[in-house]
Amino acid sequence: MTSQATAADGNKVGEYARKRYSGFFQRLVDRREQTLLKRLLAERFGGHIPHVVDIPCGYGRFHDLLKGFDCRITSLDSNPHMVARTRDTTQRSDGDRTARADVLEPLPAAAEDADVAFCVRLMQHIHDGDNRSLALRNLRGTGRPVLVSYYDRACIHAWTKRLASRLSGKPIRIRMISRRQFEGEAARAGLRVRRRRRLMPFIHAQSFALLEPVAADAR
Numbered sequence: 001m002t003s004q005a006t007a008a009d010g011n012k013v014g015e016y017a018r019k020r021y022s023g024f025f026q027r028l029v030d031r032r033e034q035t036l037l038k039r040l041l042a043e044r045f046g047g048h049i050p051h052v053v054d055i056p057c058g059y060g061r062f063h064d065l066l067k068g069f070d071c072r073i074t075s076l077d078s079n080p081h082m083v084a085r086t087r088d089t090t091q092r093s094d095g096d097r098t099a100r101a102d103v104l105e106p107l108p109a110a111a112e113d114a115d116v117a118f119c120v121r122l123m124q125h126i127h128d129g130d131n132r133s134l135a136l137r138n139l140r141g142t143g144r145p146v147l148v149s150y151y152d153r154a155c156i157h158a159w160t161k162r163l164a165s166r167l168s169g170k171p172i173r174i175r176m177i178s179r180r181q182f183e184g185e186a187a188r189a190g191l192r193v194r195r196r197r198r199l200m201p202f203i204h205a206q207s208f209a210l211l212e213p214v215a216a217d218a219r
């Protein structure tokens with residue numbers, strides 16, 4: 001990759017970071033996601049989490065929320081420009097780390113002792129159930145809780161996507177699954193649902209689950 005291409009890709013990430021949640025509805029979505037995720041973490045961990053692994057970190061959207069738990073953060077993403085954006089634009093403390101990583105592979109050593117894996121807006125992009133299970137297993141590592149989002153198909157959002165796909169003949173690019181399917185994939189990864197919240201029940205597919213490891217080595 002040339003340095004020009006790198007700068008161009010970096011600029012695209014900057015533009016994405018500025019625009020992605022700038023519209024009225026998206027601002028609402030972002031605010032509600034931040035509120036729900038903060039609540040789920042606080043209910044499980046109280047006010048302090050020593051170490052969080054945030055994968056995919058994207059442009060660092062949840063960095064400030066996580067910092068509110070007085071933690072060190074390992075920020076990982078498969079896109080190096082996202083990693084660079086997070087590293088360069090978020091307020092960092094000693095012990096925070098950034099690296100490129102693929103959730104379909106074991107997480108890097110820097111994430112090994114993380115107390116929770118935080119994974120928002122990735123599962124709907126993984127179309128194969130075995131791969132979603134593999135991702136959950138990697139997030140769980142040797143036995144940590146996982147706070148994850150996925151798209152649940154029991155809602156208007158899913159019906160409209162299906163209708164639009166049928167009318168246009170174009171496939172749906174994101175994967176929406178049933179609650180039972182999600183729980184089965186989590187179980188195969190050695191995780192069970194402790195809490196579940198929907199972004200906008202029956203309207204939006206975005207759902208959050210706090211998963212706990214079932215094995216004896218759970219933290």
Ligand SMILES: C[S@@+](CC[C@H](N)C(=O)[O-])C[C@H]1O[C@@H](n2cnc3c(N)ncnc32)[C@H](O)[C@@H]1O
Pocket residue numbers: 055056057058059060061062076077078079082101102103104119120121122125
């Ligand atoms: C929709 S963004 C979500 C980022 C962030 N969690 C948020 O909600 O703002 C999806 C991110 O997943 C990253 N990604 C895609 N496939 C991945 C993989 N296999 N492993 C790690 N990151 C991946 C992309 O580079 C992108 O930054």
